Amino acid sequence: MHHSLTSIIRIPLFCSLMLLTPLLPAEKQAVSPDINSYFQNPDWQQWVNTFERTGREVFDKRDAIVAASGVKAGMVVADIGAGTGLFTRLFANSVGPGGKVYAVDISRPFIENILRTSREQGFVNVEGIVNSDKDASLPADAIDIAFLVDTYHHFEYPVSMLASIRRSLRTGGSLIIIDFRRDPHRSSNGVMGHGRAGKEAVIDEVTKAGFRLIDDKPLLRTNYYLLFRKPAPE
Numbered sequence: 001m002h003h004s005l006t007s008i009i010r011i012p013l014f015c016s017l018m019l020l021t022p023l024l025p026a027e028k029q030a031v032s033p034d035i036n037s038y039f040q041n042p043d044w045q046q047w048v049n050t051f052e053r054t055g056r057e058v059f060d061k062r063d064a065i066v067a068a069s070g071v072k073a074g075m076v077v078a079d080i081g082a083g084t085g086l087f088t089r090l091f092a093n094s095v096g097p098g099g100k101v102y103a104v105d106i107s108r109p110f111i112e113n114i115l116r117t118s119r120e121q122g123f124v125n126v127e128g129i130v131n132s133d134k135d136a137s138l139p140a141d142a143i144d145i146a147f148l149v150d151t152y153h154h155f156e157y158p159v160s161m162l163a164s165i166r167r168s169l170r171t172g173g174s175l176i177i178i179d180f181r182r183d184p185h186r187s188s189n190g191v192m193g194h195g196r197a198g199k200e201a202v203i204d205e206v207t208k209a210g211f212r213l214i215d216d217k218p219l220l221r222t223n224y225y226l227l228f229r230k231p232a233p234e
């Protein structure tokens with residue numbers, strides 16, 4: 001019987017993948033889906049009032065946060081866990097008409113409202129993605145900055161999400177994670193009960209996912225601001 005060279009290569013590869021697949025353990029859920037249940041059928045105005053209010057540190061410092069990200073005109077940014085689009089709009093303004101911002105969220109109503117408000121405010125460079133809890137659903141090797149504010153601790157499957165974010169970034173692209181500091185002496189009970197992992201644990205998880213920590217910016221008081229890079233393949 002005659003086999004072409006490609007089928008000779010493909011058959012053993014297929015067989016080994018079949019053998020390997022059941023051995024890969026499924027990722028265990030890191031947090032209960034309850035943490036995201038509020039966002040599935042949200043009262044839009046209530047969440048605008050919550051996320052875009054004076055007194056919320058990331059709202060008060062929003063311009064400094066964007067300035068520190070290294071964003072430039074023409075870049076492609078993914079605002080992952082975009083919520084009400086507070087940072088989507090700021091990045092859309094920074095990247096300009098030659099750039100693009102993907103607003104990514106597992107909540108369809110949030111994405112629909114972000115697209116509506118972006119249109120109303122004249123932004124033509126915002127694209128919405130309703131993703132699954134395991135995959136950011138972004139194009140591969142296309143993103144300059146993946147930006148997560150108050151979102152990492154909402155990931156039910158952080159390992160899968162990090163792998164998919166890594167695939168979406170260009171080599172040298174940035175992953176920015178801003179999230180609550182957890183200090184038993186200084187953080188509120190709300191923060192201590194809500195967040196899953198503190199800064200050091202997050203650095204460990206993200207580094208294990210193949211990112212390099214570049215900066216731990218001392219910009220915020222109740223949140224940390226971490227900048228990672230996707231390194232070139234070795």
Ligand SMILES: C[S@@+](CC[C@H](N)C(=O)[O-])C[C@H]1O[C@@H](n2cnc3c(N)ncnc32)[C@H](O)[C@@H]1O
Nearest residue numbers: 039051081082083105106107133149150151154
């Ligand atoms: C606390 S809100 C933060 C919203 C926004 N980043 C801000 O800071 O104003 C967390 C958001 O993450 C979203 N989210 C949770 N898991 C996600 C996932 N795996 N992928 C994308 N978005 C997710 C939720 O639906 C929610 O909109």
